[in-house]
Amino acid sequence: MDKASPIASSLADLDKRSRDIFREIVETYLDTGEPVGSRTLSRSGHIALSPASIRNTMADLAAAGLLTAPHASAGRLPTHAGLRLFVDGLLQVGELSEEERREIDDRVASAGRRTSDVLSQASSLLSGLAGGAGLVASPKAEIALRHVEFVSLSPTEILAVLVSESGAVENRLMTAPAGLPPAALIEAGNYLSARLRGRTLSEALKEIADEIAQKRAQLDAAAASLVESGLADWGGTDDRTLIVRGQAKLLENVEAAEDLERIRILFEDIERKEDLLALLDEARNGQGVRLFIGSENSLFSLSGSSVIVAPYRDRDQKIVGALGVIGPTRLNYARVIPLVDYTARVVGRILDGPR
Template sequence: MAAPVTELTDRARDVFRIVVDSYIESGAPVGSRTISKLSGLNLSSASIRNVMQDLEELGLLAAPHTSAGRMPTETGLRLFVDGMMQASEPTREERAVIESRLSGGGPVEDALAAATLALSGLSSCAGLVLVPTHQPRLKQFAFVSLSPEQALIVLVGDDGSVENRVIALPAGMNASALTEAGNYMTARLSGMTLVEAAAEVAGEVRQERAALDAASHTLIERGLAIWSQDHAARPVLIVRGQANLIEDGDAAALERVRQLLGEIEGKEEIARLLDSARSGSATKVFIGSENKLFALSGSSVIAAPYRGSDGRVVGVVGVIGPTRLNYARVVPMVDFTAQTLTRLMA
């Protein structure tokens, strides 16, 4: 674990900041001679090399290959982001781009896609948005017997969608009981979402108002539980700007980009990572191998939650790119986009 910022000397902090800033700008290791030219530290190259050696021993800098220069480690970048970064607010032009992209009218999905395009263009990364899970209003239910132990439960949504699930039958369920359960669900739960339907059934059972036997109660609760879990676990992820990740570079850099693009294609993994940003109100930064998904590609994600009209978090917006992101610029940009989406959905 790296030493906290407060344990670094003023000289070490100054050198470390210069290395990080230079690396983020160029992507290349930084040497002592470069630092002496870039800064007003009034230190000799030898003194700077000694400080850089100390920072390397602390795990904050590393010397790639045989290069004389140093670059920040993921631990160093985390220290910088958490304790040294001076975030810059989005410029008036950047705010205008984001707001204009998101204010085009039309379905919410269009605004969310526009948010990813805006972030992608401004950050030169890939833009990401985790879309609120869509739950259609329920229209019709039916149970079809497959065997004495299993049935197929069919859900028809008011948007025309049809979904099937195989469900284990409680003991004592016959064909007439299946029909009765389907008719009950259609009559009592039509027009509700899955969450609303599950709450309604639970309430009727508690108050003993449901005109069904215990086996039918169990069957209906199982069916609603399966659908609710499936929909909650089904991420809807919009990704734009993958081409921004392809830069001129050496073979190793291009291989990392290839791995990153492969990771983005595995949308469920990315969505689960973004979903972990729902729990807080602030923008979160995931750097490299802090998340096992990016252990090979060395990528970073900056993500912020946005809220619906009821004030609850409904999704997450962010960017994904190399670890040498301009965190001080992109973190506030992602945060502003999340705030704009929240205002739009209010």
């Protein structure tokens, strides 16, 4: 049994002829979506070599793991590893025109100030301009807090009052721990107010839980029970939404049965909200646009899709959410990457309100 061909890890592994032919194949594939043959390259006028010489180089590129042939007699396509090498080393990312920037500004702004409307508009916009499906994850509801207070409503219900640094008030109903004395409400509220002041729940969650677990919280058993109940309730909820627009775009230019099957699998992947949110959350760990090509992400290993995502930020440059585009691996990366990046910046600016 033959060993798998080693994959070229950098452009330095290729000579000039190989780089030129590789670039031409990938750019032609991204433009047409079709396998590229040696005769096509020879006739293009960009490669001054005979079809036979081009075929030899294409065979070397295939042996290096950068090209593949869907059928024995067909031309060559870039592999996922080949696309990654192209994007990282040869792709020239374009700049959005002033007209395109103005269109994005105007269309996102036309949604108003409601978060759900802005995010829905952004998802539709990305789909229309990028030719894939637009994905937007709503922000996690995380606000810096100033004060926490517990109010008894009945023997079984407590109202938790959370006051943010901005003065906004959020009320949350809780089930009261059995036999809770009134003094425990005050003690638990004072304890949380001291540790949450100026911080979000997620920022302080682990520290508080560790203090209680290690008996360092200086709370009696009843107050500690109330704090733990609150943290479990508040920290365990994730009411974010995933907005997907333009799935029909993925059906355009589908010709072969295997392409239709890949799209069917992709639609199933998109239905898995939690997995997609986790993928978008990976953008929160980076500084800018992130690109996942095909099998680089296990979620899309079967459908062979590409995802381009970018985080959007609040006025303090804290990442609060992410948006992007999902589509076939032949997305126009040079155009979609700056499109996603700029849309993320516009969404962050509008959701943050006037300066």
